[in-house]
Amino acid sequence: MASVTENIENIRISKGFTQQHVADILGITRATYNKVENGTRELTISELENLSRYFDVPIAELFDQPRDNEKFKQMYLYTLNHFKKGVPKTKLAKLLYLADFTCFYETLLPMSGVRYVCREYGPVADTFFELTHVLFDKGKINIKEVNEAFIISPSTTEKEYHLLSDDDKQLIDKICDYWKDKRTKEIVNFTHEQNPWKLSREGEYIPYSSIIQEDPDHVYAPAI
Numbered sequence: 001m002a003s004v005t006e007n008i009e010n011i012r013i014s015k016g017f018t019q020q021h022v023a024d025i026l027g028i029t030r031a032t033y034n035k036v037e038n039g040t041r042e043l044t045i046s047e048l049e050n051l052s053r054y055f056d057v058p059i060a061e062l063f064d065q066p067r068d069n070e071k072f073k074q075m076y077l078y079t080l081n082h083f084k085k086g087v088p089k090t091k092l093a094k095l096l097y098l099a100d101f102t103c104f105y106e107t108l109l110p111m112s113g114v115r116y117v118c119r120e121y122g123p124v125a126d127t128f129f130e131l132t133h134v135l136f137d138k139g140k141i142n143i144k145e146v147n148e149a150f151i152i153s154p155s156t157t158e159k160e161y162h163l164l165s166d167d168d169k170q171l172i173d174k175i176c177d178y179w180k181d182k183r184t185k186e187i188v189n190f191t192h193e194q195n196p197w198k199l200s201r202e203g204e205y206i207p208y209s210s211i212i213q214e215d216p217d218h219v220y221a222p223a224i
Contacts, residue, residue: 007062009037011055025054069127071163072112075099076131077154078161078169080141082176086153089132089143090121091184094191097123098175101196102220103168104208111168118200122191126205149184178221190222 012022023033026047035041043051052059079095080087087095101123103111116123125131132152135141142155161169179187191197196210217223 003039004043004063005037005039008043008051011057011062015055022051022054026050069112069114069131072096072114072125072127073131073135074161074163075112075168075172076128076135077140077158078164079172079176080152080154081159082173082180083153086142086144086151088184089150089152091179091187092152093124093128094122094184094187095172095175095179096125096128097191098179098187098220099168099172100125101208101211102175103171105211105214105219106171110208111171116196116206118197118202118204118206120202122188122197123206175220194218 012019019033019037020030023030026033026043032041036043048059048062052062055062075096076092079092079099083092097116100110100112100114100116103109112125114125114127117126132141132143136143140154140156140158142153144151144153164172194211195214196206199210200206211219215223
């Protein structure tokens, strides 16, 4: 798991900020800020709060694995392309959860690092609903209601997945191949049987580490 200083550096770089720029925001010299990223100078609580506001991320994210919203979007669209006729929104949310948490189980790093919330119908990425609205507004996906379920289908031939490694794609392929013909209720029930959901309370963020103690044959599919 990345350290606070690594997280801050990664977020800074992802947003295109220089060390001098962030140092100016904090009211310190570049040399002093360089010590922060080198791990030889700790940030004060007020400095952490300032970075949280300026980076526009929850302060807890500075202490956790940084999220990659752009990669999560590519995961979303790559997964969706396994279902040309569409997939229920709830099922899609669970497939993305399984991809991130299975990746963490196998490598100790999530695929995207987005935060998942414990909900009644299982774990859901906190950015999932917002991303769904954005993609719909941009014409990237179609959404229609069928028998009280919202079915999402791709509406674009765009296949830009440069942030997904071959291993990422193979893992998503494997998960989608297993669950493709299963009902939404089945995947919901499966996630309810896993430690991440069982050990969390509704509304809480689910730590990725909670998947580590899962049975090896029960990480992305029921044991056969």
